Structures are given as C-alpha cells and as structure tokens.
Amino acid sequence: MAKLVVALIAIHGLRKQETCQLQLDDLDLAAGRLLVRRDPRHHTVYLDELTHTLAASWLCERRERWSRTDNPHLLVSQVTADDLALPPVSNRVLDTIFERLGLTPTRLRRDRILDEAAQTADPVHLIRVFGISAKTAMTYIQAAHPERRSTGPR
Secondary structure: OHHHHHHHHHOOOOOHHHHHHOEHHHEEOOOOEEEEEOOOOEEEEEOOHHHHHHHHHHHHHHHHHOOOOOOOEOOOOHHHHOOOOOOOOOHHHHHHHHHHHOOOHHHHHHHHHHHHHHHHOOHHHHHHHHOOOHHHHHHHHHHHOHHHOOOOOO
C-alpha cells in the first residue's frame, strides 16, 4: 500500500486527503484509469505502468489480508478493514508512510507539479494531467519559468 500511495502522490499529483478517499470502484485496472472525486468535479488519472503494477499488487494483497471486508475504500488498514463504520484509511497512516521517507505528501505533490511545469511550460497540459485549475496551473508555470513573467506596460 505504501508504494501505491507514494506513486499516486509523487507521479500523479494526488492530494493526501483525496488519496485516502479513493474507492475500489474508482480503479479500473483493465482500462488503466483511476477516478479521483473532487468536489464538484472529477479527475481521471491515466495510470502509468509502475502505478498500474503497484495498484494490481495492492489489490491482491488487500484481498489476501481482508477477503471479507466490505470497506469500499481502495486503501484500508488493519483497523479500517475491520471497522463496521467502513471509514477510509486515516491521514495518520499516510503521514507515517511519508515520515519514513523524510517527506510530506504536500511537498512531494507540489514538487511533482512544479517539475512538470518546468518540463512543459504548458498550463493546459498541467490541467489535464493533474486536474488542477487554470489559475493554479499558471501559478506553477510562473514559478517554473520566472523569466516569462510579463513586467507590465512600460
């Protein structure tokens, strides 16, 4: 699970909270897609080979460990798999994963989007890949390419 979580944030730029909230039904391995539910819209993540492999492995492990759980969330732990309230995995579980790496999920997500902005300088690309707003995409483009900022009328 830890590897999948890191891939979802480090490669696909998901937020920690939305990663916790992912549902099993959101993952379509056959199509290589993951639906990320964001109020009020949704974002489709197209899985790369590594993330696809990690997701498939996690599903196998999840079935082996908790074959009888009714928890609809993609990510479950020993506690949430057996909880009749069917909660998502806790933020603390994800924090522990990143503490071991010496990172925070927020910082890793920001660095990923900034790196993509530096590579492409295309705000539409950032919007499509990460499901971010146009304003947020432009903020990342300007941060990655400060030389392109307009200085205004002279």
